[in-house]
Amino acid sequence: MTTTQLEGLIGMLFVLGILVLLVLPAVFGIVRDRRVDRQLREAEQGPAKERGPAEGQGPVRDQKSSSRSTVPSTATWYAEGRRSKKLVSS
Structure with missing residues (x-):
């Protein structure tokens, strides 16, 4: 194998490696x-x-909800306040 052929092979493998790196995220x-x-x-x-x-594994139970009460986040509270201000000013 001559130097030119070896350089061509290395270049081709380099290009194929870059192609694989670009295509791999799309495949994932x-x-x-x-x-x-x-x-x-x-x-x-x-x-x-x-x-x-029907398969003999017993009845399917409903998912239990959390016993804790849900409190709106600060972002929800802020958005609600701005929404009500827009309605009042209109």
């Missing part, structure tokens, strides 16, 4: 989107198909 994004789509489809079908009384 596609894989993530497909996983999310699959999870959404499974959620739309409902939990009764996955685990329910």
Whole structure:
């Protein structure tokens, strides 16, 4: 292998490496989107198909809510105040 061929091979491998680095995040994004789509489809079908009384695993329980009361954040309070001011000034 001559020096010119070796330089060509190194250049080609360098370009392919850069191409892989540029394409890799897009591939990860596609894989993530497909996983999310699959999870959404499974959620739309409902939990009764996955685990329910028909399969002998017992009744499906509702999700329990937290016993703590929810308090609006400062951002919500600020937005509500500005919204009411706009309504009054109109």
